Amino acid sequence: MKNNAPLLKRIRENRIFWPLVALTLILITDAIFAPGFFKIGIVDGHLFGNLIDVFNNSAPLMLVAIGMTMVIATGGVDLSVGAVIAISAAMGAVLINPALGTKLISNDILTKDATNTPLWLIVLADLGAGTLCGLWNGLLVSRGKIQPMVATLILMVAGRGIAQLITNGQIMTIYYTPYFYFGNGFILGLPVSIYIVAVVFLFAWILVRKTSIGMFIEAVGGNARATYYSGISEKNIKLFAYVFCGFCAAIAGLILSSYVHSADGNNNGLNYELDAILAVVIGGTLMSGGRFSLLASVIGALVIWTFTITMYTFGVPANALLAGRAVLVLVVILLYSDYARRFLNRLVDRKGSQHGTTN
């Protein structure tokens, strides 16, 4: 009964088709113009190369994109993820050594393994802080009935302030080696961050596809009123999405602060909210909510970072990078417009049918 559409059409209608096309196009460009891009070497027993960089760099964005996908699918948006990253990072830094913020301590008394707090507690506090931020957003949106963009704007602005309060207004350098493991460590030659993404992705996927939460999210995004009439608490569904998004942003904050060895309230996770929204859009989830694909959003994040690393490889200066990204955004938006879709579909269908007659 089902799946009776032609194979080509089915592939094209798959949600991850277009993000994969975008990724492939960028990789093909690399293959032609920068053959070194794909070279993977081994340094100190770890894999090393542009592709590994792409994965390692995009890990925080992938995590945020996973959370953002759920929020956007409910018809909302979370602008505060960047600020939540900063809060999570600040939380980690301050717990590693609470004295750092208040007193000027010379480097020599800081030993590499010194900490006032056990690592598990640091991680827990990081994640807890982010989840709490998500809870705040979720309550404002679902119970306070504030428009998502406005509700999360509050924390977007206030969050960086909170992060600075936590670190007492200073950029805190982290000296604790075990903490670096999340952003710089390797397991079996691959960066630890990739494993973290894999675990979170799997967890999220099970949560939305093996329980009814995913369907409820899509129903709320599609028609919140009808969903309510069907006996589903749209409020709790929205709350869940924001809490999970905060949780994902917190993990991203953990990895980012670990990667750069510092917590900076102003710059940790800067513009991540916009990149995450872009990743979700590239993944084909509509901003108005409804159908979503976590995998497509993750590929969307990969597209953004592959593009960025590619620009670096081509020697595009850092200050021209944003302009380059703007081109990417423009192309994506145009490709995803109804008009372009119809045009491409017509093109492919005609070719397909010609193919059919010749066979």
Place this chain on the structure above:
Amino acid sequence: MTNANDFILTMNSISKTFPGVNALENVDFALRRGEIHALIGENGAGKSTLIKVLTGVEKPDSGSIELDGKPVQVRSPQHSQEIGISTVYQEINLCTNISVAENIMLGYESHRFGAIDWKKMNAFAVQALKRLDIDIDVTQSLGNYSIAIQQMVAIARALEVSSAKILILDEPTSSLDVNEANRLFDLMQKLKGEGLGIIFITHFLDQVYQVSDRITVLRNGKLVGTYGTASLPRVELIAKMLGRSLTDLDKVSKAKSTSEQKGDKERLLEAKGLARAGSLKPFDIELHENEVVGIAGLLGSGRTEMANLLFGIDTPDEGTLTLNGRLINHFSPLGSLENGIALCPEDRKAEGIVGDLTIRENIILALQARNGWFKFLSIQKQYEIADKYILLLGISTPSPDQLVKNLSGGNQQKVILARWLATNPQVLILDEPTRGIDVGAKAEIQKLVIDLAKEGKSCVFISSELEEVLRTSHRIIVLRDRKKAAEYPGDVDDQTIIQTMAGDL
């Protein structure tokens, strides 16, 4: 008799089809110079479509429009204003934060040396309002005035900026009190005296009789007829609005009669003095198993409000609701779902379907809601349930994976029915389940409701079509003015019900 020149506007055999619905079918309409012409019909009768065709919002599939004896093609709302057709909508399309004068002149400001000439503009606005016998400070912001004044400012704008020949008033009195409405009617009479043709859309029949000269009745997208107001008694008007060609007692009635007389009926749901301020006055209702209770009443009589109270969308202020002798304290859709009460809501698009989900997902939505977040029905089970109801209700679709938004109205309605049947409810409330769907599907749904009652369920059947209420119900409750007016056995004649609705009984 009138000669052709009397007509300022004639619309000839206008037809308009939307996917799955004949919104208008060969409708004729003629408006005389200097008359107030009421356009009457229940929801979905085609009033608004006709107005949309006239104002250029929708293009008719066929038919012609003549204005002042000359054929015209109304291209857009803008164009309709240019040729002298002005509309004042129910929701006032003005900005309350800017001045009265600006509202009247918006887009037509007078300029002097490139800047707005406020003096001239204000003088013009005062002039425009004077024509309507209104004397207010036009520099005040519009929000400072009552809804009635705002309404008149809207009319002033309609008349002045486009020098209208035809004025369409779409439910202008719905937010006015009696005095304000009377003031509006005086104004309408004055404009009528000036030779304007006024189309007056309302569902307040009192007002129709108060001001209109002629009445055109639409039903299900068809013209019922145009009558002189003086020669059409109110009871006849209601009968025409609701339609009651009971000539053909088809199989639905037969099905109903066989399901009757089952002896003692178990009482399921009972409301005592249930009320909610501004929504419904205290009413009692008893629902039994094996029974269809029909709810008849005009638009605004409290039909939907009653359904929402029983299903827990709204929380009552007073009164009690008991199910199987157990008092219901907590009102919510989820609570009702767990109690075995189901509601197919009135507005299928806004409250019923989730268009971007598949038929399968739409069908299992309520069942899954009852199961909660973590007891997920397996995909296999989901297909099983979907296939079962697609077969049972005859939903015509190539696959359960079809998106619901691609289905016709009738099939969408069946999907919502399936969603609730899958939860196996004891009490099934159907609010306008047959609205906007074709005749064949209507009969199917009516028959289905009777069959469900036969299986032991208690059904509440709400419809603005009296004919189908009579055909399907074992007991009929008539609502009027947001309260229960009377209760009749199912074999009551339509005349009695119509008189009850009109307040003659």
